[in-house]
Amino acid sequence: MLTGYIPILAMVILAGVIASVMVFASFLLGPKKPTPYKETPYECGMTPVGSARERFPVKFYLIAMIFIIFDIETIFLYPWAVTFRSASHAVKLFNLIEMAVFVAILFIGYFYILGKNALNWGEAEEPTLKPMDRDVFRSRPPIRFGNEGSGPVDLSKARAISGDRTESVPETTGHQQGS
Amino acid sequence: MNGASHIASSLSAILPILILMGTACVALMGDVFIWKRQRALTGIVALIGSVWALVVNLQQILGYGSSEPFSGSLVYDSLSQTTSLVLLIATVLSVLLAITYLRNRGLELGEYHVLLLFSASGAMLMGAANDLIMLFIGIEVLSVALYVLAGIARTEERSEEAAIKYFLLGAFASGFLLYGIALVYGATGTTNLQQINHLFSAKASITPILVAGIGLLIVGLGFKAALVPFHQWTPDVYEGAPTSVTAFMAAAAKVGAFAAFLRIMNAFMPVQPAWITAIQVLAILTMVFGNLLAVVQDNVKRMLAYSSIAHAGYVLVAVASTGMIYRHAVLYLSQGDRAAMFYLLAYVFMTVGAFGVLVLLSRSGKDYQTMNDLKGLARTHPFAAYTMMFFMLSLGGIPPTMGFLGKWLIFNAAISAHQVTLAIVMALASVVGIYYYLRVVWMMCFQEPEGAPATEHPVNDWAARWSVIVSLAGTLMFGVLPALLSPIMTGLYH
Numbered sequence: 001m002l003t004g005y006i007p008i009l010a011m012v013i014l015a016g017v018i019a020s021v022m023v024f025a026s027f028l029l030g031p032k033k034p035t036p037y038k039e040t041p042y043e044c045g046m047t048p049v050g051s052a053r054e055r056f057p058v059k060f061y062l063i064a065m066i067f068i069i070f071d072i073e074t075i076f077l078y079p080w081a082v083t084f085r086s087a088s089h090a091v092k093l094f095n096l097i098e099m100a101v102f103v104a105i106l107f108i109g110y111f112y113i114l115g116k117n118a119l120n121w122g123e124a125e126e127p128t129l130k131p132m133d134r135d136v137f138r139s140r141p142p143i144r145f146g147n148e149g150s151g152p153v154d155l156s157k158a159r160a161i162s163g164d165r166t167e168s169v170p171e172t173t174g175h176q177q178g179s
Numbered sequence: 180m181n182g183a184s185h186i187a188s189s190l191s192a193i194l195p196i197l198i199l200m201g202t203a204c205v206a207l208m209g210d211v212f213i214w215k216r217q218r219a220l221t222g223i224v225a226l227i228g229s230v231w232a233l234v235v236n237l238q239q240i241l242g243y244g245s246s247e248p249f250s251g252s253l254v255y256d257s258l259s260q261t262t263s264l265v266l267l268i269a270t271v272l273s274v275l276l277a278i279t280y281l282r283n284r285g286l287e288l289g290e291y292h293v294l295l296l297f298s299a300s301g302a303m304l305m306g307a308a309n310d311l312i313m314l315f316i317g318i319e320v321l322s323v324a325l326y327v328l329a330g331i332a333r334t335e336e337r338s339e340e341a342a343i344k345y346f347l348l349g350a351f352a353s354g355f356l357l358y359g360i361a362l363v364y365g366a367t368g369t370t371n372l373q374q375i376n377h378l379f380s381a382k383a384s385i386t387p388i389l390v391a392g393i394g395l396l397i398v399g400l401g402f403k404a405a406l407v408p409f410h411q412w413t414p415d416v417y418e419g420a421p422t423s424v425t426a427f428m429a430a431a432a433k434v435g436a437f438a439a440f441l442r443i444m445n446a447f448m449p450v451q452p453a454w455i456t457a458i459q460v461l462a463i464l465t466m467v468f469g470n471l472l473a474v475v476q477d478n479v480k481r482m483l484a485y486s487s488i489a490h491a492g493y494v495l496v497a498v499a500s501t502g503m504i505y506r507h508a509v510l511y512l513s514q515g516d517r518a519a520m521f522y523l524l525a526y527v528f529m530t531v532g533a534f535g536v537l538v539l540l541s542r543s544g545k546d547y548q549t550m551n552d553l554k555g556l557a558r559t560h561p562f563a564a565y566t567m568m569f570f571m572l573s574l575g576g577i578p579p580t581m582g583f584l585g586k587w588l589i590f591n592a593a594i595s596a597h598q599v600t601l602a603i604v605m606a607l608a609s610v611v612g613i614y615y616y617l618r619v620v621w622m623m624c625f626q627e628p629e630g631a632p633a634t635e636h637p638v639n640d641w642a643a644r645w646s647v648i649v650s651l652a653g654t655l656m657f658g659v660l661p662a663l664l665s666p667i668m669t670g671l672y673h
Contacts, residue, residue, distance in 0.1 A: 108207065115208075
């Protein structure tokens with residue numbers, strides 16, 4: 001009864017074996033020359049400044065939620081539009097009214113959002129750091145990449161570009177050659 | 180039947196639900212755009228809408244019709260109509276409770292009434308569901324609105340905690356329910372309850388997948404109805420939510436869940452051996468633990484939460500002794516179903532009334548909740564104390580009240596369905612219940628008020644007062660003259 005599933009089982013086992021062999025082989029055989037640069041969370045991209053645990057406006061979620069409402073409307077409209085043409089006249093009228101009711105209900109939600117000023121971003125305040133968070137940033141040691149002074153990345157210049165954040169991070173005290 | 184007339188008759192069958200939803204939309208738009216400053220108007224619009232729906236619902240009940248709107252995905256019979264009636268009574272009473280209370284608590288949000296109406300319409304959909312998918316939609320409409328309502332006191336930690344707890348556990352329970360629906364579909368090939376019933380009537384085959392499916396359905400609904408192993412959220416949520424929300428939650432969510440229980444269990448009647456033991460065990464656990472845990476509570480809201488768990492156990496006894504009879508394609512309800520519906524109506528009156536008294540006593544920004552708050556209430560607030568006394572007597576099941584009669588009907592139904600163990604446990608558990616209900620009465624009537632008398636008197640809340648008076652009138656009137664309900668519940672008394 002279940003013999004039809006044997007190939008799938010074999011594939012699952014095979015996939016597991018191959019994946020684990022590849023991971024372990026590279027773990028055992030691969031040369032390891034770690035530099036702190038390699039061990040930063042993101043090897044390419046922005047130089048990390050400060051903690052990732054920052055506050056940001058929760059309105060992002062609101063926009064995401066509103067998006068979902070209208071996204072679903074669109075998804076619902078597609079099959080409706082496809083089947084609309086093939087229906088008879090009476091059913092067509094009914095379908096049209098039904099979709100109008102559906103859209104009207106969605107628009108009540110949209111008007112509610114408008115009426116509540118949820119889409120008005122003008123008054124949004126800059127998130128302010130609580131004193132505690134600021135202390136966390138202060139006590140945090142500066143990030144070193146192991147190539148200060150020698151490598152192509154000039155950290156002090158990178159800091160200067162990032163602007164006002166520079167004050168919250170104390171200056172590095174003496175450069176160290178890569179660990 | 181041709182399309183247009185089928186649609187017309189379908190829409191007229193669900194007219195009470197449509198009225199509730201439409202009122203909610205109108206109230207929402209009005210609250211945002213038209214009467215921005217006068218939030219009480221939203222409550223009044225909601226009240227008008229729910230009373231209108233109640234009148235239409237009564238007309239439907241007295242019309243004695245039955246149909247299957249929307250190609251059999253809903254069913255419109257005496258059970259769904261009576262469920263709607265009970266739910267609409269709960270809605271009207273809860274809207275009345277909230278109008279002034281919200282202002283006192285600084286929570287005057289139009290969304291409150293809108294969500295309440297949506298939630299009630301979801302519960303009504305559950306009662307009318309003839310298809311497991313419709314049942315799921317109903318339960319979600321009911322619950323999602325309730326999650327928000329539980330946390331509507333946004334600035335209070337307890338309310339936030341209640342909302343998060345209810346939401347997380349509720350979402351989990353929905354998962355169980357959905358999995359149960361999937362397994363039942365796997366076992367039967369349909370999600371339509373009537374078809375499931377016909378299928379098993381022809382050939383009752385109990386397969387493991389079916390048993391697992393029914394079990395998961397029971398878990399999912401048991402969470403909404405707060406049956407014992409799934410009751411952990413109840414006291415915290417009931418305590419943390421604003422009292423008027425608690426009143427509605429205790430009433431509507433439970434009525435909806437039990438209506439769904441009755442529908443599902445009646446559909447699975449031919450395979451009764453597959454589920455009857457689970458229901459029996461749950462009923463015994465719920466009755467025993469609900470009552471025992473209520474005894475040790477010092478907070479009245481928590482005590483009422485555990486008492487609502489115990490009452491869920493009693494209604495579950497009625498579910499265990501259910502069994503609808505289809506005779507000449509007309510649905511006749513069994514004694515168990517009738518007892519369950521009667522008890523749910525009694526439960527709505529008693530619970531909304533008891534929470535209503537707490538609403539009535541609440542001062543600005545503070546809920547009246549501990550046993551100590553109630554000390555000497557008979558002297559300081561005689562109206563609240565004596566109405567509370569009747570609700571407590573009714574919850575305990577003392578004769579001239581509806582609570583007694585409901586218990587008697589369930590007891591009777593259990594005996595005639597040969598559920599003797601359940602009947603005995605129910606009687607014993609009720610005795611424990613009387614202890615903590617009478618303790619409230621004792622605190623109010625025979626204790627001296629504690630501390631300095633409150634300088635701030637409760638606001639004269641006429642709307643909530645009327646809600647309590649109507650609840651009291653219902654509790655006593657139908658307790659003395661249950662025959663008054665017979666023209667309404669005729670479908671139930673055939």
